[in-house]
Amino acid sequence: xxxxxxxxNFISRAVELENFCLPHFYPKLNSFEDFQIGYKTxxxxxxxxxxxxxxxxxxxxFVICSGYSNDPFFINIEEANKNFPVYFAWHGAGSWKPxxxxxxxxxxxxxxxxxxxxxxxxxDIQTEMKSNFDLNNKFWSEVYIxxxxxxxxx
Numbered sequence: 001x002x003x004x005x006x007x008x009n010f011i012s013r014a015v016e017l018e019n020f021c022l023p024h025f026y027p028k029l030n031s032f033e034d035f036q037i038g039y040k041t042x043x044x045x046x047x048x049x050x051x052x053x054x055x056x057x058x059x060x061x062f063v064i065c066s067g068y069s070n071d072p073f074f075i076n077i078e079e080a081n082k083n084f085p086v087y088f089a090w091h092g093a094g095s096w097k098p099x100x101x102x103x104x105x106x107x108x109x110x111x112x113x114x115x116x117x118x119x120x121x122x123x124d125i126q127t128e129m130k131s132n133f134d135l136n137n138k139f140w141s142e143v144y145i146x147x148x149x150x151x152x153x154x
Contacts, residue, residue, distance in 0.1 A: 114132055
């Protein structure tokens with residue numbers, strides 16, 4: 001696959017965050033297809049495991065990074081005209097239930113930058129998230145809760 005430049009730019013930045021829900025693992029550009037193992041292909045047999053039924057991981061989805069538990073963040077390669085909205089799904093739930101986390105990959109990159117700066121600062125992350133993120137979104141609400149748990153541990 002010829003990786004679009006927007007995706008290459010995102011992957012090469014590889015913003016890793018402390019929050020359990022957020023990206024921690026990124027593909028290498030020269031082995032992008034290997035990063036799809038477990039989502040698009042069986043790691044033992046190499047067999048294609050994508051499908052078109054509800055709950056299947058779709059052929060046109062590509063994982064661009066994953067969280068600590070290998071929960072994937074992915075794009076639909078057919079949405080280049082929208083600058084690649086970013087989706088998330090919890091891994092191991094039995095079926096894939098995508099949640100749109102950002103309108104495009106540029107917005108997602110900006111959101112990760114905001115959170116990265118907040119993790120490195122003394123600012124209250126939850127207060128900042130209330131101002132800068134849609135906490136009605138199931139994913140961002142989970143990120144908010146995870147930061148809350150992180151603060152409770154300190």
